[in-house]
Amino acid sequence: MGKYVSRRIIQIIPTLFFVILTAFLLMKLVPGDPAMVLLGPQARAEDIARFRQELGLDKPLLIQFFIYLKRVLTGDLGVSLIYRQSVLSLILERLPVTITLSLCALTIAVSIGIPAGVLAAIKHNSLVDLLVTILALMGLSIPIFWFGMILIIIFSLKLGWLPAVGLGDPSKGIWDVVSHFVLPSLALGILSTGTIARFTRSSMLEVLNQDYIRTAYAKGLRKSLILYRHALRNALVPVITVIGLQLGNLLAGAVLTETVFALPGLGKLMVDGIFRRDYVLVQGEVLFTAIMYIFVNLAVDIAYAFINPKIRQTYRGGL
């Protein structure tokens, strides 16, 4: 087990290096001169030259990369051009909102997706199954942006039940804070709900066709016991990986959700950075998100190895 974990950890080093290189090159490939773009059409040549020097854009590319690498390894993601504040501090300020939003969305996705998937598998080929499949497919294909707007129109504008935008105010009580997260979490969670439901369904169907389930039936065990003790436990093992992978989707979806619902999270910071062409900020965010994603994946893999002994076994001996 320890061997497997250490091997997985060593494996991420080249990945990290590649991610840093990509983040660096990403910004070099953006057309136009960042200094010229940022200072605007009325900037004078001497201001642009001064600005390029400040950013080290006048040095050779390789030197620029090593400077960047050294900075990143010491946890310095640079200083945002528009906020004039360290990129890392900007990210950390906004991280709680995005994490809260993602976890709420994931909770919604798991609590709706798994029961729906199980139900569809048990009632295989029935009307219920068809309905779940159709809804899951819709959830997968609805654009977050559009769905978010529809939620606002129905629940804020027409019914007036929930606030449309922004963060709640803790001084007005817990409900104010929670109510501001309801619609965005629904909008963000819909895609994952569909994915999890579909995956649970197919995984459950596969397990229900296994010999040991048939044996259990033959032994005359109670149906509910068979379904929930034997089948579901085994069926959920691959679903856990999918849930882990959803975190990546959620981070990507947060960009749109936070823009629609005006939530001050990482996604909105990214959109602002892009629109204002703050390339240092965008670069830092891309890198941060990628690293976060790598570590979430690592955690999921390790957790999975704990649950599923088959994975560990492949790492025995001199493979």
Next chain:
Amino acid sequence: MKRLAVLIVAVAFFATVISAPNYDSVIRVGSDQNPTTMDPAMYQDLASAQVMRNVFETLVAYDAEVKQIHPLLAESWEVSPDLKEWTFKLRKGVHFQKGKFQDGREVTAEDVKYSFDREIAISPMVRLYMVDHVEVIDRYTVKIVLKYPYAPFLTVLTDIGAAIVPKEECEGWKDQFTLHPVGTGPFRMVEWVKDSHMVFERNEDYWGEKPYLKQIVYKFIPDKSVLTMALLSGEVDITSDVLDQDIPKLKSNPNVEAMMVGGCNVYAVYMNSMKGPTTDKRVREAFFRGIDIEQLVKVIFPNGTGVAAYGPIPPGSWAYNPDVKSFYTGYDPEKAKQLLKEAGYDGKPVKMTIYTPEDPNRRKAAVIIQSMLKKVGFEIEVQSLEWGTFTAVTSKGEADAYTIGWTWYPDPEFFIFYMFHSSRKGTYGNGGGYNNPEVDRLIELGESSVEQKKRIEYYRKAEELIMKDLYYFPLWHKLVVNGVNKKVRGYKPSPDMMIRLYAPGTNVWVEK
């Protein structure tokens, strides 16, 4: 029924008459743009400038309609005949807000010098680039010496980048000053949750007329459609920018209205004067005569939030010429065809490319122009580019034609000089290398005169020559549209898109 209606109208009328301004108004402003800083020297965007006006003040300021410059921290000023030395008398008895490093001391000429020197030293935009140095004459008199004569200098001084800041706070907080802004303004910042909201409260020690507003809350909502929804659902009282498509939603709601004013902006197709088919004047004239601009603007702004433009000076500027249309070459497709024939394009089309950024309106316009001009003998390719590439290509003079958008101060200098003076060749403003010595001369006259009447004459004459050269095909001026709850009183929209709740002649309040 009729009686009832009369009664309702009478009651409504009466209610508006008896409702008086109150001093405990709270207003919630919805803005689609986030402020990034509260340090006047560091700002680069309208959103930051807008909120900074609450806390900071400049020597002089525009009223809400940005028509007239009024004294603010300066009581009066004089300018030397050569337009290089500007002497300001400061208002006495103005105090800074209390901060951590000073307890609300009086503002003096030293502060003006410190603030301007600081702006010149650290601002990424270097707004005061024309300033050579600042001299303190006595406690309340300060002299600003320019590198060269510059008539629109007062306009530059209205920019919040030229705000007066206290040295103790700036040096005490260093780069944290942005989080603890202290100025002389009518409001103090009490809360700022980045990307989310900002809260300002009335400065009870303010030197000027007391603001009716006790509190201003800004909520930052990036999507303009959602912003309009927040106005309709009553979450905000006033919004920064209403999309054309959302106008009917506002009109059908009895609690809100769309307030509009002519903007300080212009959009145009700018043709290349150095190479390509547009160097032939007949081709340019055919371009002008082949486009029905009224029709084009109607398609793009079906709800009237944009108006057809006939020249570069926008209606939001005091130099706007109401007769500008008289220099305009009208729509005449038959004449256009004939002109192309004369220019030697008999039977073969004029091939050219129009470059446009990813602005949906400008993209649409380019496509409409493409189809309108196809009928008279043009074969136009539309290239939509990412902003960085777009500015690089166009400023190098590589585009046959490009759609330019321009917005700035209401002074005509910021439109005419930046887009038409030959010294601006090689910049985005004059990417086609427009060069007319007579226009240059008129601009220089405009820069070196302080008399507004005379300046209007010079710039309008320049505008006329520009329109006759046919390189610059004006498209539209966008209106500034604020969505406003009817409870908000005394508000006027500003042509420069800023929401001004307190300005010379403006003191907004909210009905209970």
